[in-house]
Amino acid sequence: MAKMNLNRQEMPRQEPEIRRRNFKEVALGYTLEQAREEASRCINCPKRPCTTGCPVGVDIPEFIKAFAEGNIEESARILKGKNALPGICGRVCPQESQCESVCTLGKKGAPVAIGRLERYVADWERANMKNQKVTLPPATGKKVAVVGSGPAGLTAAADLAKAGHSVTIFEALHVAGGVLMYGIPEFRLPKEIVQNEVNFVKSLGVDIKLDSVVGKMATVDELFAGGYQAVFLGTGAGLPMFMNIPGENLNGIYSANEFLTRVNLMKAYLFPEYDTPVKIGKKVAVIGGGNVAMDSARCALRLGAEKVYIVYRRSREEMPARHEEAENAEEEGVIFKLLTNPKRFIGNEQNFVTGMECYEMELGEPDASGRRRPVQKPNSEFIMDVDLVIVALGTTPNPLIASTTPGLATTSHGTVVADEATGQAKKDGVWAGGDIVTGAATVISAMGAGKRASTSISEYLKTV
Numbered sequence: 001m002a003k004m005n006l007n008r009q010e011m012p013r014q015e016p017e018i019r020r021r022n023f024k025e026v027a028l029g030y031t032l033e034q035a036r037e038e039a040s041r042c043i044n045c046p047k048r049p050c051t052t053g054c055p056v057g058v059d060i061p062e063f064i065k066a067f068a069e070g071n072i073e074e075s076a077r078i079l080k081g082k083n084a085l086p087g088i089c090g091r092v093c094p095q096e097s098q099c100e101s102v103c104t105l106g107k108k109g110a111p112v113a114i115g116r117l118e119r120y121v122a123d124w125e126r127a128n129m130k131n132q133k134v135t136l137p138p139a140t141g142k143k144v145a146v147v148g149s150g151p152a153g154l155t156a157a158a159d160l161a162k163a164g165h166s167v168t169i170f171e172a173l174h175v176a177g178g179v180l181m182y183g184i185p186e187f188r189l190p191k192e193i194v195q196n197e198v199n200f201v202k203s204l205g206v207d208i209k210l211d212s213v214v215g216k217m218a219t220v221d222e223l224f225a226g227g228y229q230a231v232f233l234g235t236g237a238g239l240p241m242f243m244n245i246p247g248e249n250l251n252g253i254y255s256a257n258e259f260l261t262r263v264n265l266m267k268a269y270l271f272p273e274y275d276t277p278v279k280i281g282k283k284v285a286v287i288g289g290g291n292v293a294m295d296s297a298r299c300a301l302r303l304g305a306e307k308v309y310i311v312y313r314r315s316r317e318e319m320p321a322r323h324e325e326a327e328n329a330e331e332e333g334v335i336f337k338l339l340t341n342p343k344r345f346i347g348n349e350q351n352f353v354t355g356m357e358c359y360e361m362e363l364g365e366p367d368a369s370g371r372r373r374p375v376q377k378p379n380s381e382f383i384m385d386v387d388l389v390i391v392a393l394g395t396t397p398n399p400l401i402a403s404t405t406p407g408l409a410t411t412s413h414g415t416v417v418a419d420e421a422t423g424q425a426k427k428d429g430v431w432a433g434g435d436i437v438t439g440a441a442t443v444i445s446a447m448g449a450g451k452r453a454s455t456s457i458s459e460y461l462k463t464v
Contacts, residue, residue: 008113011028011030020301035067047104050099057082084447086122091119093443134203143227144168150178150435151179160457162204170209184295216400233433234446237435237436239396240393253388253390263278280303282387285337286300287392288311288394289312289319291321293392308335309386313361360382396439405430416436
């Protein structure tokens, strides 16, 4: 029996000094030789824990085996069979806490780099398998409306189209892709790749209506009256949360949502080619410790900030950001101010932010999340000089859908109540999935929700 290879292939990346000055992709992807070497590490174990660990159930050992045997086309087909967006997942999914965390090799050494292989196969397919036609079943004559074209909506739409239903996506913005377009920066997820995956969903016969705000243009009930038999809500969580502390309304304080939308979707980083205004700070504080905080800090750096701070009230261990993203940010020069929490913002006579008074924190007993609760240290106040603040504390769903849809139950956080296994909401004929149900979470968990809902919708459509 061949000796197990316990060391994974490192991913080539742009050097920190170079990449902190451009918006090109940081991770450069494997070469064919590196991908083959990595694929050869998979031991094709009989229990297949990686597939169970994948929220969309990709046949991981099969796609890796086909690749290792030199059949990349078959590998791409297996991958696309369960995942309509592999080029995206290979880049932004937290594989380290999902499929790779349960990889059998991980018990002895480094797990197989499943995400990096997924990225390689998806990129190869995009370059070499253009205009591939998916064979669709006969039309069922049933019409489904999908609200939102983020990861949950695109996945649900693709699976429903593959089941023979007529699917229309209603997208509020002028470009399809949802958070994949407005939230995640170009250097982590090139927009060309998102649009390629959107085009794949369109190739299945899905109609995408842009600039279409459900709740204003038509309510959910009006969609039913217009002939749709089922509605899937995948509108995400676009309403930013703030701290509600003094000075938060000063100029120069952005929500991460607004800042990233200007930079990514409206391409402020390409000024003056794109005339989108965005304030460039010299000393920037980003409040929060998740991936969105890392994205905001790294964008601010690339836009020319002299100093960028991540201000987070817990320690590095509790930080929800992917380890890789925090590491990339630190390598690029982002300064981590941990165990620090803002008390108030200070402004000048023109109402622009000039400083931030903070407390030092220490970790107490664990709270409901299982993480140690940050407690304020007495008499520890200090002032940071800042001229731009980005608040990245998470988001909740926009209340528009809930307020215009009688019978749709929501929680106190504004999220839609839906069955975890099926995505079925409390209102008949309505399903929901992704951040509108969970609050801000991962791309792949939203895709898993879209997949489960599409199965449940197809079953329901047999009865109407």
